[in-house]
Amino acid sequence: MATDAPRFTEDELRVLERVADRVVELRLEVPAVVTLESARPLSLIAGQAMIFFEPMVQALFRIRDYRLFAALIERREALDQLSRLIEQRADAARERRRAARRAGKPPVSPGSRA
Numbered sequence: 001m002a003t004d005a006p007r008f009t010e011d012e013l014r015v016l017e018r019v020a021d022r023v024v025e026l027r028l029e030v031p032a033v034v035t036l037e038s039a040r041p042l043s044l045i046a047g048q049a050m051i052f053f054e055p056m057v058q059a060l061f062r063i064r065d066y067r068l069f070a071a072l073i074e075r076r077e078a079l080d081q082l083s084r085l086i087e088q089r090a091d092a093a094r095e096r097r098r099a100a101r102r103a104g105k106p107p108v109s110p111g112s113r114a
Helices: 010-025 029-052 063-073 076-103
Strands: none
Touching (some): 010 029, 010 063, 010 076, 029 063, 029 076
């Protein structure tokens, strides 16, 4: 009976966090979480499809990170972790936007350096 949280390497967590940050930055939290939840049974196929399409997306990702993400997508615990990260970052971004609105300031995106 495993009660410990799934273990991820520093590189794996870094990649998951970068993906979560980008999803929230683009305000695609809801579609991303719905996709992750609905695609869970197909995670192995999704990971293999990513490897197949690797040559076409090399311009968007560093190849090492892309391969690592493709391997992570095949792990259900990684999908859970990614969903949690997206939800946490979305909540924080929403709170920042609310605070900025109350203060009368323009909202700051998570990726910007203010």
